Amino acid sequence: MEFAVIAQTLEVLEKTSSKVQQAATLAILFRKTPPEVIDKVVYFIQGILWPEWKGMPELGLGEKGVQKAIALATSTSELEVEKLYKTMGDYGKVVERLKQGKTAKPAGLLSFMKSPKIATQQKLTIEEVYNTLVKIAMAQGEGSRDAKIKLLTGLLMEADPREAKYIVRFVEGRLRLGVGDATIMDALASAFKTTRDVVERAYNIHPDLGYVAKLLAERGADALKELKPQPGIPIRPMLAERANDPREILEKAGTPALAEFKYDGERAQIHKKDDNVWIFSRRLENITERYPDVVEMVKRYVKAREAIIE
Missing domain, CATH: 1.10.3260.10 (DNA ligase, ATP-dependent, N-terminal domain)
Known part of the structure; x- marks a missing residue:
């Protein structure tokens, strides 16, 4: 696929402030993109070569x-x-x-x-x-x-x-497009005639939008619905939202509500498959090497062959 087509789309996106219009512009691009390269197109729009959790090198050019x-x-x-x-x-x-x-x-x-x-x-x-x-x-x-x-x-x-x-x-690392993952998901849903919920669920389970886009383009929405959590591939965590007033929190959560203290520390998503253990942060960074003691404890005490623990 000619890169000029992508560059032209990026220029349109840069000049478009409406998220709805950005998604529509991307949907047009995705429809004309061959399935075998749509993952690369999505990565470029995201400004990445691969998801961070894969632990691959960065470009490293200052x-x-x-x-x-x-x-x-x-x-x-x-x-x-x-x-x-x-x-x-x-x-x-x-x-x-x-x-x-x-x-x-x-x-x-x-x-x-x-x-x-x-x-x-x-x-x-x-x-x-x-x-x-x-x-x-x-x-x-x-x-x-x-x-x-x-x-x-x-x-x-x-x-x-x-x-x-x-x-x-x-x-x-500065594409200056103002396009986030949510807009890309909207565009993929529109381009391949499925719902945003289907695309987002797949992305939550397998947080690699390039992979999700390629699977959708090649095999359709049913393939996304079949995706299941796999040890070694992190799951996008639910993150808390901040509020300035407890009354605002209760209005959103409803009553009665249960509150608890927030402790400092590292939120960890621990994956185990056979003798392999991975630890991911709340931002899906692979932090396994930082916690060798946790790895040993998981190997020793988690008896299941496959497990995902948070």
């Missing part, structure tokens, strides 16, 4: 690395890139402006980074964008910073100005 990649990709000095950033406050807009003003083909030392597709004007695809971003994240150890910059530079050279803007914003 502001200076992004600045250098933009400079290399547009044959511009880093000083000029930094100067533009101070004026515009957005590296995405900086790379868009620079690429709009650079119509000549890159030459010299940069030519080794150039893809053959640039010369043939082939379009960038979401698969290529996503897979390159994964390579950036997976580059670890000595020399990884240079490898990350080289990969991002090559990607930006292939991208048109609008595509480059959103790629850079993704790397920075």
Whole structure:
């Protein structure tokens, strides 16, 4: 799927304040997205490569690395890139402006980074964008910073100005869309003719919107209804809401009501399957390594072969 289609949609979303209209715009995109890549499209809109609970690496490219990649990709000095950033406050807009003003083909030392597709004007695809971003994240150890910059530079050279803007914003972790998971769920329900409740239940049980979207696109709403909790995959927890006045709480909860003190500490969702134990935080972070004593106690005292404990 051409990444230009996604970038165009992102630009529309950025200019749309209505959540209803954002969901409608996303639904149009999801309908035209091939099922085999819809997970990658959803991840990009979320601004992630994968759910945090999977414990996979982050992109790991800081502001200076992004600045250098933009400079290399547009044959511009880093000083000029930094100067533009101070004026515009957005590296995405900086790379868009620079690429709009650079119509000549890159030459010299940069030519080794150039893809053959640039010369043939082939379009960038979401698969290529996503897979390159994964390579950036997976580059670890000595020399990884240079490898990350080289990969991002090559990607930006292939991208048109609008595509480059959103790629850079993704790397920075600031897409500036104002689109949350709730809007994406509304859009998926609309695109594939099911209810928001069906999509949200699936997401609560399997908190990976890319996976949920792909399952829905490939197998339909019935497949989502069949999803069940699995040890090793965290469940989205119910979170308390704050209120300023006890009377407000009673109005919402109804009476009679039961209240209890809130104790400090870590809320943990503990999963066990055979000899494997996972511990997830209230934000679904994998915190297993922080609590080896809890892992040992679960292995020793929880007799069930499979269990999920909160």
